[in-house]
Amino acid sequence: MAKIKLPAAPSNPLSSPKRPGKEYGPSGVLGHAEEAGASAVDWIDERTSLSGGLRWAMFRKVPKGTNWFYTLGSATMFAFLSQAVTGVFLAMYYDPSATRAYESIQYINNDVFLGEFVHGMHRWGSSVMVILIFLHMGRTFFFGAYKYPRELNWVIGVALLVMTMTMSFSGYLLPFDQRSYWATIVGVNINGTGPLVGPYLSEFLRAGPYFGATTLSRFYAIHMLMVPGAIAALMGFHLYLVAKLGTTAPPWIKAKAPEELREDKVTVDQ
Amino acid sequence: MNKQEKERYLRDYGTLKSQGKPFFPYAVAKDSAMAIVVMAVIIAMAIVLGAELGPKADPTSTTYTPRPEWYFFFLFELLRVIKPPALVPLATIGVPTICLILLFLLPFYDRGPERRPERRPIATTAGIFVVCAIGYLTYLGAAAGPPTQIDIPVPANISSQGPEAVANFEAGSQVVAQSGCAACHQFGENGNSGPGPALTDIGARLPAQAIQRTLLNPSAPMPSFSALSEESPKQFAQMVGFLAALK
Ligand code: HEM
Numbered sequence: 001m002a003k004i005k006l007p008a009a010p011s012n013p014l015s016s017p018k019r020p021g022k023e024y025g026p027s028g029v030l031g032h033a034e035e036a037g038a039s040a041v042d043w044i045d046e047r048t049s050l051s052g053g054l055r056w057a058m059f060r061k062v063p064k065g066t067n068w069f070y071t072l073g074s075a076t077m078f079a080f081l082s083q084a085v086t087g088v089f090l091a092m093y094y095d096p097s098a099t100r101a102y103e104s105i106q107y108i109n110n111d112v113f114l115g116e117f118v119h120g121m122h123r124w125g126s127s128v129m130v131i132l133i134f135l136h137m138g139r140t141f142f143f144g145a146y147k148y149p150r151e152l153n154w155v156i157g158v159a160l161l162v163m164t165m166t167m168s169f170s171g172y173l174l175p176f177d178q179r180s181y182w183a184t185i186v187g188v189n190i191n192g193t194g195p196l197v198g199p200y201l202s203e204f205l206r207a208g209p210y211f212g213a214t215t216l217s218r219f220y221a222i223h224m225l226m227v228p229g230a231i232a233a234l235m236g237f238h239l240y241l242v243a244k245l246g247t248t249a250p251p252w253i254k255a256k257a258p259e260e261l262r263e264d265k266v267t268v269d270q
Numbered sequence: 271m272n273k274q275e276k277e278r279y280l281r282d283y284g285t286l287k288s289q290g291k292p293f294f295p296y297a298v299a300k301d302s303a304m305a306i307v308v309m310a311v312i313i314a315m316a317i318v319l320g321a322e323l324g325p326k327a328d329p330t331s332t333t334y335t336p337r338p339e340w341y342f343f344f345l346f347e348l349l350r351v352i353k354p355p356a357l358v359p360l361a362t363i364g365v366p367t368i369c370l371i372l373l374f375l376l377p378f379y380d381r382g383p384e385r386r387p388e389r390r391p392i393a394t395t396a397g398i399f400v401v402c403a404i405g406y407l408t409y410l411g412a413a414a415g416p417p418t419q420i421d422i423p424v425p426a427n428i429s430s431q432g433p434e435a436v437a438n439f440e441a442g443s444q445v446v447a448q449s450g451c452a453a454c455h456q457f458g459e460n461g462n463s464g465p466g467p468a469l470t471d472i473g474a475r476l477p478a479q480a481i482q483r484t485l486l487n488p489s490a491p492m493p494s495f496s497a498l499s500e501e502s503p504k505q506f507a508q509m510v511g512f513l514a515a516l517k
Contacts, residue, residue, distance in 0.1 A: 120317070146377045148279065186492075
């Protein structure tokens with residue numbers, strides 16, 4: 001009986017096949033660094049499968065005619081990120097108590113390295129963000145971008161607008177100078193004139209029937225925890241929908257089927 | 271949009287999208303350029319305009335100007351446009367709430383398939399009107415300074431009561447001016463004509479006790495002066511005396 005030859009066992013079952021074009025393995029320091037980077041990314045991707053999502057978000061196509069008006073949304077997001085970063089630095093020194101708030105801001109302005117600069121970026125960044133969010137809303141309005149299938153993204157956008165205005169309102173009190181104090185009293189009183197919920201809303205904001213010691217810390221918690229958290233979450237959802245649905249093409253751009261698919265160009269062999 | 275229009279939109283959109291460029295790096299490059307501009311503007315404003323602080327908040331103080339951040343001016347100005355007291359809740363909450371609901375629901379009542387602004391005359395006109403209205407109200411709010419000056423001549427019946435009455439009247443006038451009342455009320459030639467009623471002849475319409483009651487327990491959005499009356503009853507009495515003498 002003829003013996004059947006067994007196939008040779010693979011040399012090392014654990015080693016992966018060589019990359020094409022690199023028959024002799026990585027060469028030099030750079031080659032090894034590249035290999036290490038690639039395998040670190042592979043390691044993460046094997047456990048998270050993030051690369052698919054990233055490819056999906058980054059290599060989707062934006063339609064023909066996309067212009068500078070389409071940068072306003074990401075510019076708003078960028079202004080928000082700037083507010084978040086400068087806000088963290090301010091929070092390291094700020095003290096939300098009625099007796100210490102003003103002094104802590106004074107300390108930031110006068111003694112902390114670059115303190116007034118970061119404080120100024122945070123103050124004027126709020127104006128920039130409000131301007132950008134209104135411009136972005138105007139763009140989506142005049143381009144008809146709120147229509148099918150992007151209705152939900154418009155609704156989320158309006159919620160983001162309301163929360164951005166809430167940020168401005170709650171942040172205005174924090175320096176606790178005369179202007180911010182009295183403007184906030186009037187603002188809270190205005191909320192109080194609302195039907196049904198008005199009185200409860202203003203009582204919630206003041207943390208009681210009168211403007212007191214806890215009002216400031218309540219505004220601080222609203223300003224740096226509650227609303228920004230909600231904004232970040234909704235922003236994520238907003239951007240997910242942007243990637244999922246794609247951004248609109250400018251309304252005056254006409255869709256033209258590619259040449260070779262046009263009906264009058266297709267010839268049928270008989 | 272009916273089903274056919276929806277399908278047509280999706281088909282056209284699919285064509286335009288397939289003819290476009292990848293988000294990375296084309297759109298990312300534009301977005302990054304814009305982000306650099308935004309950052310540069312914020313940094314320039316921080317350097318040029320700084321972050322000055324006003325005097326410390328003082329609940330008993332009488333020198334304040336209740337002014338919101340500039341982008342709330344248009345809401346604040348709404349109070350000046352709608353004056354009758356019965357309608358104040360309408361101005362403070364009603365109009366903004368209705369506008370907000372209209373804004374939220376926009377995609378649900380404007381459902382036509384047309385997207386070009388020049389072929390959506392109602393939407394485009396309404397949009398331009400709202401932009402102009404907000405711009406105009408913001409301008410009004412910026413132009414209406416918070417006057418801290420009230421020049422009302424001493425009335426004859428006060429000057430006939432001797433120098434002490436005149437001094438009290440003038441002190442009261444100063445307290446009222448410094449309290450920023452003129453930001454919302456008119457006093458003769460001075461002050462803004464709203465949101466509050468004109469006080470040029472308030473003494474003829476209300477007795478001193480009623481004025482005092484209003485100052486302690488005002489209707490919104492006016493702030494209360496009860497802290498002043500406790501900390502510095504003399505100034506508070508001068509304030510009431512001055513207002514009661516305006517006839
Ligand atoms: C925190 C605020 C916001 C951020 C960070 C943000 C971000 C973005 C981004 C990055 C896009 C992609 C296209 C573009 O940039 O134009 C987008 C699209 C969109 N946004 Fe916003 N947005 C915000 C607020 C709003 C507001 C206030 C509205 C409207 C009320 C809105 C409605 C829309 C709509 C309808 C689209 C789809 C536009 C299209 O497909 O052409 N967004 N947003």
